[in-house]
Amino acid sequence: MSDFMRRLPVYLLLDISGSMAGEPIEAVKVGISTLLTELRGDPQALETAFLSVITFNSSARQVIPLTEIMLFREPMLQAGGATALGAALSLLADCIKAEVRRSTDTQKGDWKPLVFILTDGAPTDDWKAGIDILNRSSTANIIACAAGANADPTVLKAITPNVVMMNNCSSGDLSRFFAWVSTSVKVSSKSLDSKPGAGIELPPPPQGFVIVP
Amino acid sequence: MNKLATALTVSGRKLPYVITDNPPRGGMKYTYFSPDKKYVIQFYNNPSDADLSIRSRLEAIIGKYNPTKSHKQGGAVGVDEKLAGYFSKRYCWPVDIVVQPEFGIVSPCYPSNFFFNQNSSRFLNLDGKDKKSNWFTSSNRRFLDKSELGDLRMWIQMSVLLARSVRRLHQAGLAHSDLSNNNVLIDPRTGNCIVIDIDSLVVPGIYPPEVAGTRGYIAPEVLATMELPRRDPRRVIPGSKTDLHALAVLIYEYLFFRNPLSGPKIFSSVSAEEDDFLGFGEKALFIEHPTDRSNRPRDLFPTVDDYGEILKNLFHRAFVEGLHNPELRPSALEWERGLTRTRDRLMMCQNPDCVYGWFIPKDFTNPVCPFCKTNGDRRSVIKFDFYTEVKGHPGQWRKYSEMTAAKDTPLFLWHIRPNVYADEKTDSDIMAYTAFTQNKWYLINNKIEGLISPKGSDVPFGTAFQMEDGDIFKTAQTGGIIIEVRL
Numbered sequence: 173m174s175d176f177m178r179r180l181p182v183y184l185l186l187d188i189s190g191s192m193a194g195e196p197i198e199a200v201k202v203g204i205s206t207l208l209t210e211l212r213g214d215p216q217a218l219e220t221a222f223l224s225v226i227t228f229n230s231s232a233r234q235v236i237p238l239t240e241i242m243l244f245r246e247p248m249l250q251a252g253g254a255t256a257l258g259a260a261l262s263l264l265a266d267c268i269k270a271e272v273r274r275s276t277d278t279q280k281g282d283w284k285p286l287v288f289i290l291t292d293g294a295p296t297d298d299w300k301a302g303i304d305i306l307n308r309s310s311t312a313n314i315i316a317c318a319a320g321a322n323a324d325p326t327v328l329k330a331i332t333p334n335v336v337m338m339n340n341c342s343s344g345d346l347s348r349f350f351a352w353v354s355t356s357v358k359v360s361s362k363s364l365d366s367k368p369g370a371g372i373e374l375p376p377p378p379q380g381f382v383i384v385p
Numbered sequence: 386m387n388k389l390a391t392a393l394t395v396s397g398r399k400l401p402y403v404i405t406d407n408p409p410r411g412g413m414k415y416t417y418f419s420p421d422k423k424y425v426i427q428f429y430n431n432p433s434d435a436d437l438s439i440r441s442r443l444e445a446i447i448g449k450y451n452p453t454k455s456h457k458q459g460g461a462v463g464v465d466e467k468l469a470g471y472f473s474k475r476y477c478w479p480v481d482i483v484v485q486p487e488f489g490i491v492s493p494c495y496p497s498n499f500f501f502n503q504n505s506s507r508f509l510n511l512d513g514k515d516k517k518s519n520w521f522t523s524s525n526r527r528f529l530d531k532s533e534l535g536d537l538r539m540w541i542q543m544s545v546l547l548a549r550s551v552r553r554l555h556q557a558g559l560a561h562s563d564l565s566n567n568n569v570l571i572d573p574r575t576g577n578c579i580v581i582d583i584d585s586l587v588v589p590g591i592y593p594p595e596v597a598g599t600r601g602y603i604a605p606e607v608l609a610t611m612e613l614p615r616r617d618p619r620r621v622i623p624g625s626k627t628d629l630h631a632l633a634v635l636i637y638e639y640l641f642f643r644n645p646l647s648g649p650k651i652f653s654s655v656s657a658e659e660d661d662f663l664g665f666g667e668k669a670l671f672i673e674h675p676t677d678r679s680n681r682p683r684d685l686f687p688t689v690d691d692y693g694e695i696l697k698n699l700f701h702r703a704f705v706e707g708l709h710n711p712e713l714r715p716s717a718l719e720w721e722r723g724l725t726r727t728r729d730r731l732m733m734c735q736n737p738d739c740v741y742g743w744f745i746p747k748d749f750t751n752p753v754c755p756f757c758k759t760n761g762d763r764r765s766v767i768k769f770d771f772y773t774e775v776k777g778h779p780g781q782w783r784k785y786s787e788m789t790a791a792k793d794t795p796l797f798l799w800h801i802r803p804n805v806y807a808d809e810k811t812d813s814d815i816m817a818y819t820a821f822t823q824n825k826w827y828l829i830n831n832k833i834e835g836l837i838s839p840k841g842s843d844v845p846f847g848t849a850f851q852m853e854d855g856d857i858f859k860t861a862q863t864g865g866i867i868i869e870v871r872l
Contacts, residue, residue: 176647178657209510215520215523215525216567218525219519219524242508275653275654275657276651276654277654280651280660281656281657282657283658284657351407362412362599362600373412375412375430
């Protein structure tokens, strides 16, 4: 890859707290696998998108660093513990700082990262502190998804204006969520912002999902 | 999960289609297939996008502007069955409009050669994926099987076909408005291409579609003025001139596997988005600009110098003179003709591992492949120079074309007539052809009327004439030509 190729960094922030155990976590694994297949089948996404997975339960961990799609290996995921969303946001800020190339006078920077947050419950840590750290250090296009009735969309709204809600955290809904993520990545890797700094245009969320106003 | 549904079209047909869970989805529309996969039905992501202007535009596209349907059948004027058949292979043209369950478009499926199969890649499961240009023109090439990649002759062939497809649109006053690597599928194996997503065409007299274009293909003037209000006269909206930018970018990508504007120059240190906005817009700079080398990648190879004078001039007009001056861009017709003439000059590379396989010899007496530096086999080819008499100056001859011919190379009407060009209407009848046996070159006259040999005798149909270096053939009829042979 030449030194002036830009990348589209994509971060998945996945809730693997205890409530995700069983069917939901299995659906997330299948979802990631489908996402990879989809992105590997799209030439632009394959060329430009780089993917990272950050999981959070009682703490947050970057299980896969930002990796090109071809070399990405699916992470082992196990559900259990609390919902440290705040820690995940602050870790995201660190990862973006370390991994995303910034535009400078001598370097072609990466595109603004695309971040997908999936959570099925209310955060159990100081999420406001996490938002502060994230807002202070980086800009990203963040899309948050509240999975099921226990997730708190107002918390997510404090992170990003782009919040969707799925009815229940079922495997069907989760699979539709990952399909939507893959379409969003594909569309983002093709479209040019009509105006630098303008909000991103995402495909309409899957059927049954509600955009939280 | 799949469910069969029926669409009612404006022409009253009832078409079955299969509703799938996660249909392929683009920026504007999503797609369902018919059970037999012969056609697709596309609905809008946002049904309110399908406003009145889209509807009237589609009616015109399917009707009086349709080159894939004969005029008798309700297609474009001047199109007969044969031409309709030809252009059906060039475009995936919409055939009907869906009115129920909601507004949608019916289009034929692409032919099977535009889909990958299970042998297309050892690294990726591409079976059934469509052949978007980007698979072949980016670093993604490395994932494809060699059998998919084609060679320079095929890349030029598909460039000819794309230029022809765009020329046919422009000739009818239409513009594609969103030509890009996504909207042209290519098959480099066979040198074919097909233009898809025809529904956003700019149709004369109908409010233009709200598309800006695709990153990397959008014309600089569109990007530079897109923040102006839509009604502002300074704002440039996509049309035939912006198509000509996208066409040149696509051809450049087919031949060089890189974008002509993506170089190392930094246009903004604020953000990648702003850098791109300037670097593909207001400040766009050809990576091969002959004097301003600030956007030139290190070790740039090959360059436009390696593709012959004709293409070099066309690329310079497109990306140097015409980049910020749309009026100066070569027309699709000029590309079609320039590419055809370049194709005529190709010589095969002797190196079986040469990625290009063919080259345009710079020096015919000592041909060297510029890509792999292998010496060409000079004895395997001859050269024809075609001259026509300058009007009003009898005895003065102007060279209008030249050709590199190997053995068994056909000469068509467009070679031996200065005013005939290779296009969709040109008869592909073989007028003459070359032969090489026992170290001797022959020209066999198939149907050139009044062909006169260098010795001044007639060369009747079906006879072979042995050629020597410097031989000059003539044709007897008025407006005749002479063919000079270089062995």
